[in-house]
Amino acid sequence: GDSVTQMEGPVTLSEEAFLTINCTYTATGYPSLFWYVQYPGEGLQLLLKATKADDKGSNKGFEATYRKETTSFHLEKGSVQVSDSAVYFCALVMDTGRRALTFGSGTRLQVQP
């Protein structure tokens, strides 16, 4: 079945450091890909998405590019802030059939001042 694999956390960075959180997927087709963020004590928010190969999703300084050849959707940010401390989830959904999201295990990011 479909699956998403994320790098294990926690990831601890200093403020203004470069961030990469790796995400790879397995799917029987061409899914749409998402990054969701969960801040401490809060619900799940959509961070960015990409619906086809080579699309780049971006939001709040975060970026991720849909790479079909490597089945990857790595999340990057050039300069993290303390307020970016959260858990980040990579997810996919197929456009037909089962429309529910398949999530990765989540990666906790801790940014220190």
Next chain:
Amino acid sequence: SAVISQKPSRDICQRGTSLTIQCQVDSQVTMMFWYRQQPGQSLTLIATANQGSEATYESGFVIDKFPISRPNLTFSTLTVSNMSPEDSSIYLCSLIGGKTQYFGPGTRLLVL
């Protein structure tokens, strides 16, 4: 994007009791989902709830334990029945808007 609200936002319950979680959406949607997030874990789909039909449950989840109602296109309920401490989780409803899935704020449940 749709506005999704859930009630209650959190609750502490005794084992053996049941809790019904409500999910209200400000627009009509055909397909809604219920997810569970156990402490420190990712999200797991419980069931898909379409208006006018029985909910479709994922492997490991059964209707007797998690009955779902979907009386109209803007509302759904999930009941967690005969609770045990292992049911302590965040329960989230969600819906699809375009190609994007949006989530409610979640219900934080602690079972003692």
